[in-house]
Amino acid sequence: MLLTVRDVEKSFETADGPQPVLRGVSLSLGTGRTLALTGESGSGKSTLMHLIAGLDTPDAGRIEIDGQDIGAMGDAARAAMRRDAVGLIFQQFNLIPSLNVADNLTFHARLAGRDPGEVGDLAARLGLSDHLHRYPEQLSGGQQQRVAIGRTLAARPRLVLADEPTGNLDEATGDAMMALMRDLARDTGAGLLMVTHSTRLADMLDERLHLRAGRIA
Numbered sequence: 001m002l003l004t005v006r007d008v009e010k011s012f013e014t015a016d017g018p019q020p021v022l023r024g025v026s027l028s029l030g031t032g033r034t035l036a037l038t039g040e041s042g043s044g045k046s047t048l049m050h051l052i053a054g055l056d057t058p059d060a061g062r063i064e065i066d067g068q069d070i071g072a073m074g075d076a077a078r079a080a081m082r083r084d085a086v087g088l089i090f091q092q093f094n095l096i097p098s099l100n101v102a103d104n105l106t107f108h109a110r111l112a113g114r115d116p117g118e119v120g121d122l123a124a125r126l127g128l129s130d131h132l133h134r135y136p137e138q139l140s141g142g143q144q145q146r147v148a149i150g151r152t153l154a155a156r157p158r159l160v161l162a163d164e165p166t167g168n169l170d171e172a173t174g175d176a177m178m179a180l181m182r183d184l185a186r187d188t189g190a191g192l193l194m195v196t197h198s199t200r201l202a203d204m205l206d207e208r209l210h211l212r213a214g215r216i217a
């Protein structure tokens with residue numbers, strides 16, 4: 001199994017004491033499979049994504065990527081796994097402002113040891129071919145979002161974690177980007193776990209899980 005989440009719990013400290021956000025969440029995702037995670041605002045979706053990405057640690061439970069318990073890894077091993085195996089598409093685009101679109105796309109591919117030569121084709125599929133020499137500040141929000149999607153996919157991660165990746169796009173462009181992410185995941189045998197508020201987008205993926213009050217409903 002590419003990703004296994006088992007009985008994960010997480011609370012945050014608040015003025016009123018610890019507030020449980022995840023109360024025993026389990027899920028799994030196979031290679032080449034796509035899974036949508038839905039749930040009301042505040043139900044814990046982003047918290048779960050951060051834990052899977054290794055950006056925060058659970059209070060209890062286990063998260064395995066390719067059979068490796070990320071909680072048992074040292075910082076260096078976890079950082080290497082994040083760089084080489086996991087691709088994040090979160091709401092902040094985190095593009096590198098001093099690099100143009102082409103260089104933003106190839107930067108992560110190189111870091112992950114992938115062939116940056118494939119980036120032209122990816123840029124075409126993202127509708128970015130005419131913008132390769134522009135800098136992020138010269139792009140619209142939706143164009144920046146497409147660069148952020150492309151930059152992650154260019155590294156060919158085994159597991160793509162996407163949190164509302166099409167939130168800034170109009171419906172038609174959002175659907176096209178969704179289809180692109182899904183098809184690339186299938187073509188490359190990657191797994192895609194995507195948070196969305198849209199049932200329409202969720203229906204485009206293989207499976208769907210709903211988080212309610214910190215549990216899979």
Ligand SMILES: Nc1ncnc2c1ncn2[C@@H]1O[C@H](COP(=O)(O)OP(=O)(O)OP(=O)(O)O)[C@@H](O)[C@H]1O
Binds near residue numbers: 021
């Ligand atoms: N670092 C933190 N410290 C304290 N509370 C937090 C922290 N991060 C998240 N929370 C709380 O955890 C709960 C779940 O937040 P989370 O961002 O995971 O929800 P979400 O389902 O992604 O919501 P949305 O759809 O609005 O993005 C919320 O009540 C939030 O206030």
